[in-house]
Amino acid sequence: MANNPTLVALGEAAVLWPGAPIDCVVSLGCGTVTMRPPDYSTISWVRQAVEICCSSHITHALAAGILGDRYFRLDPDGLGDVHLVESRLDVVEKMLQDG
Secondary structure, three states: OOOOOHHHHHHHHHHHOOOOOOOOEEEEOOOOOOOOOOOOOHHHHHHHHHHHHOOHHHHHHHHHHHHHHHEEEEOOOOHHHOOOOOOOHHHHHHHHHHO
16 A cells, blocks of 8 residues: 555545545555566565555555546556666666657
């Protein structure tokens, strides 16, 4: 849930403004991860389990189910391959080129 705090925001809004309708929620993502061929090693399975637990897409599905067409998620394709603490010069330069 920490990767997509939409449900936390909805809960806080319900406490702060009980009964007030929600007109629109816009969720800004950090990008989706490029799909890679499966790796069937034990480490890969553990990594996949952790990624599923931290996935923002579960929250996205729940928020979309609750709010319907009042919920928008902006999540650029492939950008999730870059870590938020990325410091490799070649990767940062490519990000700047891609805009």
